Amino acid sequence: MDKLKITPRERLQMVYDLAFFPPRLHEFWREINSSESFDRNDVEQLLADALLLHLALPEKGFQSQRALKRVAGYQASAKAFGIETFINNIAKRLGLNITATTNKIPAAMIRDIKLPEFSHRYKKVSR
Numbered sequence: 844m845d846k847l848k849i850t851p852r853e854r855l856q857m858v859y860d861l862a863f864f865p866p867r868l869h870e871f872w873r874e875i876n877s878s879e880s881f882d883r884n885d886v887e888q889l890l891a892d893a894l895l896l897h898l899a900l901p902e903k904g905f906q907s908q909r910a911l912k913r914v915a916g917y918q919a920s921a922k923a924f925g926i927e928t929f930i931n932n933i934a935k936r937l938g939l940n941i942t943a944t945t946n947k948i949p950a951a952m953i954r955d956i957k958l959p960e961f962s963h964r965y966k967k968v969s970r
Contacts, residue, residue: 854889859956862893863917865924872933883939890934891941895948897927904950911953 849857860867871889875881897918905911921927934941 855952855954856956858889858892858896858952859917859954859958861889861930862896862926863921864958865926865929868893868926868929872929875933875937883937886937887934887939887941890930890939891943892952894927894930894941895943895945895952897921898943898945899947901947901950901953905953907955910955913955913957914948914953917958 857867861871875886896914900911900915931941
């Protein structure tokens with residue numbers, strides 16, 4: 844994964860994907876794990892920002908109430924997949940330091956970003 848050449852909006856979409864969409868996080872890990880070279884600073888910042896989205900919601904300064912509710916829903920859904928632990932494990936494996944310096948999501952990161960549908964698929968056990 845070479846130096847990212849994307850717009851700020853595309854970058855924020857990628858951060859949301861990593862924070863709340865398990866298939867994208869797994870794909871990201873596979874890309875990094877199989878890559879000979881990747882920009883450590885980019886990866887560290889992406890993972891740190893993804894973890895920020897799991898912090899407490901801001902009280903003011905966010906884009907809209909709808910965006911705030913969407914992030915809250917994403918946070919609740921993500922708990923079932925252990926995404927925070929996975930992000931921390933990726934960082935640990937790569938030797939990255941991604942500790943949060945705040946206790947709330949920066950208000951500028953609260954945007955009404957839509958993710959693809961995803962859920963656990965349960966298999967019925969035949970007896």
